[in-house]
Amino acid sequence: MSILLDQKTRLLVQGITGGEGSFHAERCLRYGTKVVAGVTPGKGGSQVAGVPVFNTVEQAVAGAGTNASIIFVPAPFAADAILEAADAGLKLVICITEGIPIMDMVRVHRHLDRRTTTLIGPNCPGVISPGKALAGIMSGDIHLPGNVGLVSRSGTLTYESVAQLTKLGIGQTTCVGIGGDPLPGSTFVGILKLFEKDRDTRAVVLIGEIGGTMEQEAAEFIRSGMSKPVVAFVAGATAPPGRRMGHAGAIISGSSGRAEEKMEVLRQAGAFISQSPAGIGEAMKKVMDRLAQ
């Protein structure tokens, strides 16, 4: 098994005719993902890499039976794309787009209150269930099917971590980049809950960042609701306070945002902490070896 994404996923690419949209649609296809439709208003009736393009998400659902969407729409129009996908009844929406105005996301969240859509991102690398399906911008070839789940606020740091796991022969059920935005669609807790329920996931890597309190909430869930081991790293221990470090979410304000504090809270909740970003794979190796005994 896996979470969010598998062989049954019928993926829609919103913004498929753009540069990034077409590039990654093809990559997802090559990985074996069932990319069944694209949407670009005004380009309905055309094709990208053999995938039919529709004018609206509703038409794509009707015409191609999509059940999940990945969004490469430019930031000014991305909130609209999320709302359109949710309105058309898609249960999984992955928004790669970076730079969406925060007030747009406030509106999106207020609307999603009344829907059952799971939103991943925005400003995220997407989701991969190795060997099954890719709906994201990560390289499929650094991944390996297996039994570790991964959830991360970061993109490229996730690749580093996955590379460490794969190098050590530790495969993954699903890797989820929830994104670096201050108002992410899904949180650590939401994804941890899915991993906890997933039969094939035996342990989880959690990669946090400075800023916000999502890691503290994750710690609380790890303590109270998680039976599976969690290896955690929090980036930004050396970041200067009060400055925005790329990710809008990565700004330290007050003590709760500091990396040291987050790692300490996670440790106290029972997570295995990797002090170094280069030690995540090794830490998980120890955990998996212990589970194998």
Add this chain to the structure above:
Amino acid sequence: MSILLDQKTRLLVQGITGGEGSFHAERCLRYGTKVVAGVTPGKGGSQVAGVPVFNTVEQAVAGAGTNASIIFVPAPFAADAILEAADAGLKLVICITEGIPIMDMVRVHRHLDRRTTTLIGPNCPGVISPGKALAGIMSGDIHLPGNVGLVSRSGTLTYESVAQLTKLGIGQTTCVGIGGDPLPGSTFVGILKLFEKDRDTRAVVLIGEIGGTMEQEAAEFIRSGMSKPVVAFVAGATAPPGRRMGHAGAIISGSSGRAEEKMEVLRQAGAFISQSPAGIGEAMKKVMDRLAQ
């Protein structure tokens, strides 16, 4: 027992210093209701009929432990009063005010989506649990404690119906005026569910009107979820189509809004129909006599 209102209700009167607010606050007090606080912005610190007045609902909750509110605030400010009561955590809000703009109620409903507040009204006579508490503008003295629940879209027609019941010795658990507005806070179905669960309620009177589809939804619930007998009347059989008859809700549009059709649907669902508004008491008498056998 009763629904919504009982001896444990600690009532707040919003708009207590106005003419209607003070008049009905005193009437509710005289009936035995625990009217523990009033709110009028700017009149905090004063008293009405011995009841302390606060500037905000939050202060009234903190200062007097209110758990329900009745609103007599003028229409331009009434939506705000409902939101304030919900925001302060009150679980029951009864809005008597007539003439609230429909867009204000659209906003209120969208906000209440995320709350657990039960709103009764607006444009309604309120609620009475005879012998226990009155939070409304009906005359307490026409009521009698007993085992019949009543729910109505109309105000004075409710008084007529209650008078018929009481004259025949049939007492009431609770009488609920859900109001004549097109976007009522509570619907027939919501109140029927409460009566169905209430141990002391043995039968229910339902008084509908032309317009909308609330009676049809009630019929569906009577068929599928109601074990207790329902006596129903629908006003407006002789109303001309397409005209607004006082209540904004009472306009016939399309065949679904007609009184005859509503009565027929209710009859088919198992309700006992009183063809005449003067026959509601007699119809319930027969039902109660049968239950007593």
Add this chain to the structure above:
Amino acid sequence: MKVHEYQAKAMMARSGIPVPRGEVASTPEEACAATSRLGGRSVLKAQVYAGGRGKAGGIQTANSPEEAEALARGLLGTRLVTHQTGPEGVPVNKLLVEEPVSIAGQLYLGIVIDLASRLPVMMASAAGGMDIEEVARDQPDKIIKVHVDLATGFRAYQGRKLAYGVGLRQELVNPAAALMASLYRLFEASDCSLAEINPLAITAKGELLAVDAKLNFDDNAEFRHKDLVEMRDDEQEDPIEVRAKKSGIQNYVKVDGTIGCMVNGAGLAMAVMDLITLCGGRAANFLDIGTANNTDRVVNSFRIFMADPSVRAILVNIFGGMARTDIIASGIVEAHRQLDITVPVVVRLAGTNVQEGKRILRESGLKLIEAADFKDAAEKAVAAVQGGKVL
């Protein structure tokens, strides 16, 4: 409340919605001059609060300023009878003089509050120019709907859904979505109960144009739209109902029976009408006097009844709650003092201050027919009409 087409179009134009060029004319001369300014040809549209103008002759085309003047002379000052008016029609006091438009296609676009979802709903249909209620009944799949979440406002994707759904060609999809967004903003900002463009034309030049426009407003929101209230044209309304409203009676509807009914509460007022019918009579009106804690409104109700030649008996049924029956009783006495009441009056009072109310009536010495309850009242009123005179 309603406004005229020319007023609705002016509001839409201010919101960025394209409307035909046009001017309002109150005289044939103005229609002539306006037609000149429009290039010599025009469409004259009677400004009345009623649909069905076209079939009733309320829309005419002039091929010259002189013809416009002649046609305007034939329209202005007349009363237009359409299937939506009574046989008395509505007065034509103003014409909208517009440039003729070459129409290549017609759409329907409208917004109302959807009571089921409790949200505004925008509807579009390719069946433009037709009565939308007929389309809804006969071809419901020809109407496409989107609900507007107040937390997000009307969204571009919703506009595209409607635009593609009614078959607009690609170049018009974004302009249509923008037009819809403007119409929604107008709807919400002005507390409309209906905002409708029917037809929304696609012109021969390939542009969108609001050829007819209708805006109705929520009466309850008048307090925050004083500018709208000033637009109201009372001459378009039923004069008795206008008079009722001005005297504080918000809810008066004339129907075709013989018993004038004064009742407190809309539901009870309808129930009394139903009861009269069950007793073999017919109510002359729906009148909800509301809380009415002053005698004026009672007197004015009686004045309305006595001005209505079809009223042959009066039925007063008041179940006091918020309303006080003693004040109603005083009002009945006052009405008899001020007016010449020539028909039988049946009175049933119950509820708040009823002892005092009955005492006032008793001591007035008036010949009133007292009723024990509302069924008794209905029966006595029907009998009074059938009897034909005061008992």
Add this chain to the structure above:
Amino acid sequence: MKVHEYQAKAMMARSGIPVPRGEVASTPEEACAATSRLGGRSVLKAQVYAGGRGKAGGIQTANSPEEAEALARGLLGTRLVTHQTGPEGVPVNKLLVEEPVSIAGQLYLGIVIDLASRLPVMMASAAGGMDIEEVARDQPDKIIKVHVDLATGFRAYQGRKLAYGVGLRQELVNPAAALMASLYRLFEASDCSLAEINPLAITAKGELLAVDAKLNFDDNAEFRHKDLVEMRDDEQEDPIEVRAKKSGIQNYVKVDGTIGCMVNGAGLAMAVMDLITLCGGRAANFLDIGTANNTDRVVNSFRIFMADPSVRAILVNIFGGMARTDIIASGIVEAHRQLDITVPVVVRLAGTNVQEGKRILRESGLKLIEAADFKDAAEKAVAAVQGGKVL
């Protein structure tokens, strides 16, 4: 992005929020003339993108136009150093010349997005004029908050809750609630990340007045606020960061180490900084080059590093996903062609097109230190700094 106080106040005034009378002066003569027009006395406020102006001497009172001119001469053209600036301070190029205000009381009022509830939150405090973050830390109960539901907007009752909560007297409650509603509308309409009035003064005359005002804006929403972008005063920002931004590098933050880091992705960039520290070194900066599929951004990154005298080694760590490592490699080669790179350069490439990227570097003949992974890269960079020259 930020704007100056005078710009924030102008926006607030247009939104109906009362602000002191005042004018902007760029010269001592203008300050003199403005003071005359204000009645002969004024407060001169240095317009800088930094808090703590008062304690740093950036706010001064003039009792005559001549004094204003002399004070302005002492302020304009200088650099102001406050606890929020570095030791280099920020340039004072404009003064806000305002009428002096007699203050009877001071409140705090501010709006931000609350990440927990995912809604805008308005905060008010009776502790006006103080640093709100200190108040939040030391006396959190002195801050009253309300969340704004986008479906309803900011409501009058919320304004009253805040107004009563901070102890305003009755006459000021409704004006304060109206002011708050205006501030909220401005916040939402302008995509603010912060809208703050601190202090919101109660004047001796008993009126509310925004004595200081701050508006920050969401950089991501710049596309719909071109007017705001024009207000930006680049001179107030760190010149290196401004140059980085202009060259397409959105995310550059100078810190106080010696290793210039060029990384793709914010999380990885932070992790590389963490790794360097774990290896005993210190990064000179945070630099997320983003997807950067052009060589210019790479060249510009190297230009920034070489302009920074504290940089003694460069670490490039790219894990290509969306970003292509071959383009990064070409950029490194190009940087060496255009610039005089005098420090060791450690390069680690992985991911998309890595074979091609490595080939480009190999064939360039450049003396680069290749690293196997990012830990290796950090270790080699630290060693290079400690070694002090190219290996």
